[in-house]
Amino acid sequence: MQFKVSILVLSGLVFVLAIFFSARTKAPLFNVPENFPVPEYRFAHNPLTEAGIQLGKTLFYDALLSKDNTISCGSCHQQASGFTQHGHALSHGINDLLTKRNSMPLANLAWSPRFGWDGGVHDLDLFPLVPIQNEAEMDESLPNILEKLRKTPEYPKLFAQAFGSPEINSERFLKALSQFMLTMVSANSRYDRAVRNEGVKFTPAERAGWILVERKCSGCHPEPLFTDFSFRNNGLVKTVNDDQGHYDITLRNEDRYKFKVPSLRNVAVTAPYMHDGRFATLEEVLKHYHSGVQHGETIDPLVKRERELGISLSDTEQANILAFLLTLTDEEFLTDRRFAESDLPSPSAINSVPNTKPTLAKTAEWPELMPVAETSFQKNFNNVVASYSDLKLALFKEDTLKASVAAQELLSHLERIDKTKLTSPQQNYYTTYYFRILLDARHIHKTELVQGMTRIMHQRDHFSSLSKSLYPLIRTFKLNTNPMVYRFCQGANQGQGGYWLSNQEDTDNPFFGGLMSRCGLLSNVTF
Amino acid sequence: MKLFFTALLLFAFSGVGIAQPAGSVNLVFSNVVGNENLVLNNKQYTNALGEQFTVTKLQYYVSNICFVRKDGSEYVVPQDESYFLIRESMPETKQVILKAVPAGEYTGVRFLIGVDSLRSASDISVRKGCLDVGGEGKDMYWAWNSGYIFVKLEGTSPQAPVTAQRPNHEFMYHIGLFGGIGVKSTLNNLRTAIVDFNNTDVRVKQGESTSISIRADLNPFFNSTTSISFAQNPVVMASPFSQKIADNYQSMFSFAGILLKKPASLPPKSASGMN
16 A cells, blocks of 8 residues: 555656756746756746746736726836836825835745735735735736636637636736746846846945855845845834834734845836835835944844944945846846736737826926936936937938947937936935836937837837926926926827827827827826 | 655546545525624624624634544545535635535544635636636635735724724624745734534435535634634734634534534535535
């Protein structure tokens, strides 16, 4: 009997492993990067398939998941910002309600044993229920979503492709979302390519920063995932809302004010920082660890040695750490079409209300004006705007080469901008948008061919995103002397919408070679 | 873990080819307050502290059912067929039908009030029927602290203070938390109800159906090891006090006799089980 049972157990194991590996060898939908450990997620329970991932992606970007069909997962988890909600300390959900915390970046979820800032969820499959049910996020219920999905013409087909029959149920819905999120692996930053000896070398500052991070930060942010997934109190000043983090889950006093250690990967683009987004820049974060750590009952011993609070970091050390942190930005991940909303085969907004207004037009989200009077900044920024105009004209004329040249000029003007002449709040604001402009301009310049897109499509996609970052800078810093117009064309970018900036007289549409009629809906804001 | 699988396989084999004589058992749950039947919304009751209350909602999970034989041995209802969600507002859910209980004499039954930790931490694929968070179990689940709500009792009491969220003197007791999984540790509010048949001869006969009446009394819920006051604790969810309520409701279930006839008006129970 014992023998029989062993054989059965063994053959069962072989069978499970065979399924697991055959799925992987046929199509490497999920690869464990060379420098990464074994994932936590139980793939055997949810084997990835192309159709499953595609369904998950469609669901991820579908606002149908919210009560009034306005908020999708992608609303608060935006790819270019490392799947966080860009520029928001606390995420904005349904009806523009503020959530309790800053949306967490999504990357390398297959390795995470717990989810959320407070660690309340132990299984990735169960996580989507949190934002779905939260009244300030999607304010919806899973049964309602399943009903809505069943009533669409598209979803039963997509479920059939993914799971073999058109049945739409909780398990399939949640597992499809997991499949998509699991594919979001970020492992191609400059850091990764340097440690894997793929022809990238650290600069002296980056190398110095790397050593410092290993010495002073790796207690909580160990390589290669740059988090140990633990919960810690890093000595933040208490705020009025008195969020106690992990304590809410465990109800143990020793867990008060502890929050999940987030990964440092892509940290340059996931601003603002901490569970409540209290720090706008990485400089502020480093300052906090150097001199801002407050004592508390549950303070982590790594930020309080004996009587000394914080981690001492000289200015040079902070600068070097910062240089190293920038090497953790994985541009390939941040722009990978596999994760991009605009890459969906059909505008997935199957039942959703299109976002008809430029979202930044809402005055409620604007910070107070911070006019920049400093002339060298003004001058260099004006040059950036001039290159932007050239770029717009090139796109209007569908001249990809000229667009590439204009983007290169824009980048060179951007490099000349000296932000140190700005006030500290201005610097923070500037940095937030600087990285995005940099990213988009580089893509427009490189004009690499992306599968399924022509060069001009790719450039226009990034041009819209670049415009969205330039607009708040010009407006908040009051950098325009004449009125400018921020415009939106709904039909642009394969129905995803396109934004651009122009002066009042200029109505050349950079998206359709001047054919405004193809926009469907047009809207604009003059400022 | 290996041992677990071995046990599982042994268990599976032991059942093959052996047809044991079996009958069906209906556990019929009657929710009461002392000597009075529970009537939702319209009837007022008084707790041990003299506070008046009406009940608008009562629902709870019953799982991992196990019968104790006269010789002390036990019959454990197969795991996948052992999850039920009782809702006072849905009479059909108050009958738990167990189709294949081995014939014999039984002295008692016990069950978990709630959903065991293994199932609470299991893959979503084995959470069907009343455990489906996108279906029957939709209002019995905490997404933010992954786990089922074991018992939900809501109502109003003039003694419950008025707040902006509760303008009509509402009280709410949502009790859950299974102890957590891995390094995530939470309170453990799982409690086992032990229902003794009080020397009543409870026989399960082959091919026949036996209906056992189980009384769920709200008096012990409010006053057992701890007296619960609507004025003091109008809302209890995931807080340390929830343990006191769980301790209280552990003793709310008792045996209320054998029902000679199947209640005629009730349709057979199957919808809210796992199968």
